[in-house]
Amino acid sequence: MINNNSVTRCLGVLAGFLLAASANANLIVNGGFEDNSVSAGNWAYFSSANVNGWDGDNIEIWNQHAGILAAEGKQYVELNAHPFDGSLFSIHQDFATVIGQTYDVSFLYRARIDANEQFNFSAGSLAALLDDHVVGSWSQYTGSFVANSLLSTITFTTANTSTAGNFLDNVVVVADLDPDQQADLPESNPLAMLLIGLAGLIFIRRSKAQV
Numbered sequence: 001m002i003n004n005n006s007v008t009r010c011l012g013v014l015a016g017f018l019l020a021a022s023a024n025a026n027l028i029v030n031g032g033f034e035d036n037s038v039s040a041g042n043w044a045y046f047s048s049a050n051v052n053g054w055d056g057d058n059i060e061i062w063n064q065h066a067g068i069l070a071a072e073g074k075q076y077v078e079l080n081a082h083p084f085d086g087s088l089f090s091i092h093q094d095f096a097t098v099i100g101q102t103y104d105v106s107f108l109y110r111a112r113i114d115a116n117e118q119f120n121f122s123a124g125s126l127a128a129l130l131d132d133h134v135v136g137s138w139s140q141y142t143g144s145f146v147a148n149s150l151l152s153t154i155t156f157t158t159a160n161t162s163t164a165g166n167f168l169d170n171v172v173v174v175a176d177l178d179p180d181q182q183a184d185l186p187e188s189n190p191l192a193m194l195l196i197g198l199a200g201l202i203f204i205r206r207s208k209a210q211v
Helices: 004-023 179-188 190-210
Strands: 042-046 059-063 075-079 090-096 102-111 119-123 126-130 139-146 151-158 166-175
Touching: 075 151, 102 119, 119 139, 126 139, 151 166
Parallel strands: none
Antiparallel strands: 042 059, 059 075, 075 166, 090 151, 102 139, 102 166, 119 126, 119 151
């Protein structure tokens, strides 16, 4: 016979895991650029319309090409200029935000050929020219911003006309929740409540079937 208290405890544990996961969920889709299949040791470029989550110009995705390993996963992008006319490439992604909420932003970047490579970055009210990266190792950018709209945008734009550009990987944006907000999560997270409710319904049906 199923013990009601045991089931209640299990549902509580499940809720805790779901709430913790949702609180730390990355708001950026395909932030590691792993969704497009590129064979190991090669690179390929895609229309941004064919790269999950991202918009803008063509996106060049590398998979350990030239012996350069990804900072996270196996793939990363090279942000460079157009090979024919030298026009600057830019990629961006919109994500839902809550007005007044603080969001933490991080990503990894690396120079391909020389330390003079640079690119512009923005997310919400954040904006920076990244010109401090080096060849041979990944650097990490971290920052935060307070959302002033229900939709925010993260953008990367090359600042050089060279076709040998900047590598990007592991783009992450998460809500920065203070302890009071964490305490309110059980009452404000609809996904967790929905899953818990479904689990409860399954338990009730099984219990009735055993009567």
